[in-house]
Amino acid sequence: KATELTRQCGRDIIVSAVSARDRKRDRGIDLSAANWFDDPVKMAQTAELDVFVELIGGDEGPARASVKAALEAGRHVVTANKALLAKHGVALAEIAEKKGVLLNYEAAVAGGIPVIKTMREAMAGNSVNRVFGILNGTC
Template sequence: MAEALRVGIAGLGTVGASVARVLRDKAVELTRQCGRDVIVTAVSARDHKRDRGVDLSSAKWFDDPVKMAQTAEIDVFVELIGGDEGPARSSVKTALEAGRHVVTANKALLAKHGVALAEIAEKKGVLLNYEAAVAGGIPVIKTMREAMAGNSVTRVFGILNGTCNYILTRMEAEGISFDACLKDAQRLGYAEADPTFDIEGHDTAHKLSILTSLAFGTRIAANDIYMEGISNITQADLRAAADLGYRI
């Protein structure tokens, strides 16, 4: 069997801790499928003492993710910090330049700096993978990067933000206001405490920027995409759309 694949995880929030948990709980199955052990050997987060519901005692702790990217004995750097600048960008760039493969779910980072980071990865001969950045439950990135290579894409469309879709669907089906539906979505965990990123279109713009680059080979900045959020949508708007044969 090949040597173990050593993974370093930067960012131990809900997603990061879940990744560590999955790698632990499915270790036997992953070894069978990959032909080698996949182990977490290093982690980085702001709070060392916080209980994240997973035993990380066997992994080396780093307060600074950039230092982990530079010095940790890892093969893959997993960035789950978030944000398009700061430690997320610095640590990913450092990991790539150090010849380490990178996996990230950070759509904001990729929308702004994806092309530059991809150029570093290509130069260093390592992988920059980001399947979870767009449609995490659907392998759309891999499909567009590999399976669609011989095809000409003419358009990309779809429901790109689950929070908006949930709110608009309930507004239409139940006749309730945007504010009432948003509060319910937050209570149920479908919307963040600060939902601005979703309901004002930023999340969708970042995803669309990534998909556009893959589909058409273009370089487009997320902040060049026209955005209009859904916070001003009312029941009157929904009725007017229906009268004209449309849906919002």
């Protein structure tokens, strides 16, 4: 999918840093060129990143700390972490806005259906202040 992502984004997507408990586990891609961090917060603060992708899970601990650190460091964040967003989404969105970066969470809503993107793009000419509802694909 690298070629397709490059075409869609207009630039190469490079995994430049990784933080994981088990460095030796096969992840299906070559990560030998990536910088490895034992601490995801340290990675979010110090690595040369444009985008921090959170795949940790949970609403506290390293998930919250690393996302907050990435936003405060001026990095865009992508997460599908519903628990984190439900508990801390407003505060994290405020940090993102203050720092001029994006907090993207499309995959955390409506089972990954692109509801947010559709609303942003299709309703760009309208003024929508709030959307209420339960948009969850989790059984």
